[in-house]
Amino acid sequence: EAGVAQSPRYKIIEKRQSVAFWCNPISGHATLYWYQQILGQGPKLLIQFQNNGVVDDSQLPKDRFSAERLKGVDSTLKIQPAKLEDSAVYLCASRWGTGEQFFGPGTRLTVL
Amino acid sequence: AQSVTQLDSQVPVFEEAPVELRCNYSSSVSVYLFWYVQYPNQGLQLLLKYLSGSTLVKGINGFEAEFNKSQTSFHLRKPSVHISDTAEYFCAVSEKGYNKLIFGAGTRLAVHP
Numbered sequence: 001e002a003g004v005a006q007s008p009r010y011k012i013i014e015k016r017q018s019v020a021f022w023c024n025p026i027s028g029h030a031t032l033y034w035y036q037q038i039l040g041q042g043p044k045l046l047i048q049f050q051n052n053g054v055v056d057d058s059q060l061p062k063d064r065f066s067a068e069r070l071k072g073v074d075s076t077l078k079i080q081p082a083k084l085e086d087s088a089v090y091l092c093a094s095r096w097g098t099g100e101q102f103f104g105p106g107t108r109l110t111v112l
Numbered sequence: 113a114q115s116v117t118q119l120d121s122q123v124p125v126f127e128e129a130p131v132e133l134r135c136n137y138s139s140s141v142s143v144y145l146f147w148y149v150q151y152p153n154q155g156l157q158l159l160l161k162y163l164s165g166s167t168l169v170k171g172i173n174g175f176e177a178e179f180n181k182s183q184t185s186f187h188l189r190k191p192s193v194h195i196s197d198t199a200e201y202f203c204a205v206s207e208k209g210y211n212k213l214i215f216g217a218g219t220r221l222a223v224h225p
Contacts, residue, residue: 004155031211040217040218041217041218042116042202042204042215042216042217042218043156043202043213043215044215045212045213048211048212056212091155091156093155093156095211098211100158100161101158101211101213103148103155103156103157104155105153105154105155106153106154106155108153
């Protein structure tokens with residue numbers, strides 16, 4: 001069974017630029033999560049989707065971050081404009097029913 | 113609000129020695145508890161989880177954890193570590209009935225030969 005796929009794996013941008021990350025969850029997993037993991041900290045939930053609807057985006061900085069999950073499968077997370085403090089690893093996870101969350105390898109973002 | 117405290121940011125240990133990684137949580141409701149491992153440049157992998165029942169939970173790679181409700185702890189243990197156990201370990205909690213995970217800051221386990 002293929003795992004959660006994410007791309008790109010690494011991204012370096014200048015502050016005030018925009019960037020987008022892509023996630024392909026495990027086939028059949030209705031729930032999808034985006035986490036932000038700042039160096040030295042645990043992952044923090046940014047947004048949770050159930051199919052193509054948003055369940056929880058309470059910690060998403062909506063002035064610069066946006067996410068969508070068209071057709072309830074793939075998802076993209078966008079940052080516009082990026083700030084230095086957005087440097088982090090962005091993890092995508094998916095889940096089927098009430099089972100465990102499966103995590104992708106993450107995208108490491110460096111904002112200069 | 114829920115929170116997780118991992119009491120040690122780094123734990124150095126020699127190969128074949130026992131290890132305990134400590135985790136305390138705070139919550140006003142019943143919770144599920146998890147331990148995840150993260151190897152360099154990889155995502156998180158579930159080691160074990162406590163949902164209900166026996167307070168001693170066994171996971172993959174020889175790890176186990178014990179849920180202590182009175183002390184609000186969920187410490188991770190392994191009787192004999194290997195070099196390959198070198199990684200970052202995260203304790204996480206979720207409120208029963210929900211699936212939002214709250215993670216601790218992580219403990220870096222460094223196993224030396």
